[in-house]
Every structure is written in structure tokens, then in C-alpha cells.
Amino acid sequence: MAQTIEPKLDFPAYYKEVISVLQNNDTINSIDLFSGRNSGKSYNIYQFVVANTFFEKDNNVLILRASKTQIMKSVFTLMMNIIEGLGLTMFFKPKRKAMQIENLVSGSIIYFDGVDDDPEKIKGFTPRNNKMSMVIFEEFTELTSEYPISIAVETLVRFRGSDCNNGNIKFIKMGNPSRWNSHWSWNTIEIDRKNPKCKVFSPLWSDILGYLEIPTIEYIVNLEMTNNRYYKWAYEGQRMSYEGLVYPMFDESCLVDMKDFEDKIPISVICGLDPASKRDKTSFVIGILFNTGELVFDDIWVYNPKEVDCGQLAPSEQGERIISFLNEWIYRPENARYRYLSKIIICDPASGGLDVEIRNNYGNFVEVLVADKKDRITDLARNQNAISTGRVKFRKNVDNLKALFDELSMMVWRDKVISKELKTIKSTQLTIGEDDCHDSMTYVITFALTNARFMQYNSKMLSML
Secondary structure, three states: OOOOOOOOOOOOHHHHHHHHHHHHOOOOOEEEEEOOOOOOHHHHHHHHHHHHHHHOOOOOEEEEEOOHHHHHHHHHHHHHHHHHHOOOHHHEEEEOOOOEEEEOOOOOEEEEEEOOOOHHHHHHOOOHHHOOOEEEEOOHHHOOOOHHHHHHHHHHHHHHOOOOOOOOOEEEEEEOOOOOOOOHHHHHHHHHHOOOOEEEEOOOHHHHHHHOOHHHHHHHHHHHHHOHHHHHHHOOOOOOOOOEEOOOOOOHHHEEOHHHHOOOOEEEEEEEEEOOOOOOOEEEEEEEEEOOOOEEEEEEEEEOHHHOOOOOOOHHHHHHHHHHHHHHHHOOHHHHHHOOOEEEEEEOOOOOOHHHHHHHHHOOOOEEEEOOOOOHHHHHHHHHHHHHOOOEEEEOOOHHHHHHHHHHHHOEEOOOEEOOOOOOEEOOOEEOOOOHHHHHHHHHHHHHHHOHHHHHHHHHHHHHO
16 A cells, blocks of 8 residues: 555535546446536546545556647647646656656556557557556547557556456546537447446536636636537537538628727737648738737738749749748738847748748748647637637738638538548548648638747736637
């Protein structure tokens, strides 16, 4: 038995039943937490995980997510925040490179890993002393098939018992409902509901009302009234057919006169760059971040090789034209107060060397960064929330922005078509003619709302996402 340390945990009433099943119910070996956003799934389960590492010497836990990058950014960071919040930092040793957090009192280890495109690698996992108490799949609906989950179950069984009827086994799946009606997870949840050895919980944001911040509650309530279909899917976890416009919230109310921002302090000029590939467009959009956390898209430069005789531009010429456009924009009389702000360009990950070209030749004028790889669903959800809450606006009466507006008004959801093969998905997530302007906008929104240097300005926004 490990040293007796009992962290002071604070669970909402709803989660006390969930924790009771985890602690005391030997007939249940699997738990699903399948519900909408802001319902406290991860925070409350990971409170228990932290405390559980003190109970026995080898209460090792394996936490999995589809992406290794995402699990380190989200779950590992959340776990450390919980440990700090419980005043237990001195009892734990984080090992970021090894993707582990060790309890120094009991020796129990919390392991983290991403399935990515190779679920078979889970089979090689071996915990300390070949013992493990739980496997948790975070955001399991991100997976393209159920196959990685079956591999994870096999791994847990290998270290805690000979079959899945072993009452000590605890396997937890947590996730938000997929927007795709044909996604495999819907069928899996219905099967789990009928399984006597599995318990499905569906907490709502209203179940943890006293634990949410006021701006978050206000946003959710407003969304229920203004975009009820999206609210029912995102926050009530209902199965909705999500064909239709991606940005139904984009309308005249999103357009602003910059005179309304004269009493607000500009913080930085943040630009998004989606370079051309083959005969695609090059799109370069300019955004202004204000001290209120609001982001206004002011202008855009688009080069479409289909509309000119000379064809695609070389990287050096593209870079020169982009910087010339930014320089011309900076020196417009109405933009004088932005002239000495930091100017940042966020490039598409597949920039074809254009990011290097601009950095090498104009590094004294702009900071050039490369965006993270696209996570289409996450990026679109962030864009939607940012626009619907009014934190992202667009300048009125700018002819150039019409190219972006056209894309926003034409972008349409289509349901995924999942093949019979376990590991493949054939899908048309979006139907749109072109999305270069949209992508350049997405890079700016993602950077402005998630980068640490702007945290003090976007914290209110992040609480809503």
C-alpha cells in the first residue's frame, strides 16, 4: 500500500456517481463519457486519476489520443494544472520527452501517447512492473475507426487480467459527439448502452453550472437562442445531420466601421498567408488584434494565376508583392497608428519555401512563423465560435475582402462516408470552390487566440471555445 495522501477533490454532484463507479463497482469495467462541450469530462476524470496514483503502488494509467501533439498540448498540460491546483506538485515529476508524469510517493506513472496513424504501436506498450489500472481514450471520436480502441483494450487486459470480465479493469472513453451522422462512434455508444458491463454517462454543461465562468454561461445561453441547431449538437450532444452552411453566423453584423475602434488599442498586426500550389491562388490577409481581444480583418491580397497570362509567380516575386502590399497598407493615412506595431505573418505549413524567402529578405520588417498542421474540424469550430461571439470582425467597404466573403458564404458541410475498411475514411468534409482566402484567415484566428503572447487579450475568448 502506498503512503496515505488524500487530495481534497471537489466533484460536481453529477460526477460523484461516475467516480463511485470507478472506485467501487466491480461489475462495470468500461465507462463512456459522451456528451457536449463544457461538461467537465476531462477535468473531473483527471482529478480522480491524480488521486488514484496515491492509492496503490502500481496504479499506472495510459492516456491515449489520436494525435501525439494534441495530447501533450491538451491533456498533459491539463494534468499538470490539476496537480498544481491540488497543491501536489512536490509529489509528482513530469517527464515531457518520455511523455510521463510519475508519482514520487507511490511510483505510479501516468503515461501519454498518440495513436496517430499507427495504432499497432500500442501493442508494444509496457507499464512499470507490468501493471496498470486504467486506459483512457481522450477525444475518442477523433479516431477514424474503432480499431485503436480494440487494441487499447487488449493492452489493458494483458496487464490486469485474462479477460474483460475482470472487475478491476477500468477502460474510459471520453469525447464530444461527432458532427457526422455516419461516424462509427454513434453505433459504438448504442452498443455500449446495452452492455451490462459498461456504463454510459452524458453530462451536460448545466450539470456543472456552478463551476463555469460567467462569460462561458452567457455565450452558451446566447448560442441556444441564436443558433439552436449548432447548440444542440455542440452542447447537448444530440445527433444532428450537419449538412448546410459552415458559417451561417456570417452576415452584415460581422462587418464593422473602423471608426468604432478608435478608442481601442491595437496590439499587433497579424497576417495569414496561404501560398499557391500549382494553379491555386495565393492569399494574404491582414488582421488587427486589439486590447479588447477583438480581431478585425482589414484587407486581403489575392493572386490568381488563372486570371493572368504570366502564370504562377516565383517565390521571390510572391514575397516581394506580399511585402509591398503590407507596406502600402501600413502607410495608408488611416492606418498610421498600426505603423510601429509588431507585424507577424503566419504561413501555411506547406509554403513551398515562401516562408524562408520572406524571412531571409524581410526579417527586419516582419516576423515569419509557420502554422501548425491543419486540424480542419477544430479550426472550423474555432472560427465559428470566434465569429458568432463577435470577437472576429471584418472591415466594411473593402472590395478586396469580397474574395474572402465569397468563400465564407459558400462553404458547406457534407457528411463523411466511412469505408468498410477499419483504417480508412473517404470523405468530403466541405464543399467549396476554393478555400485559399479562408485558410489564410484561419491561420490568423488560430494564432491570435492560442498564442501565449496574446493570452491576456484572448483569455475571455478562450473560455468560450
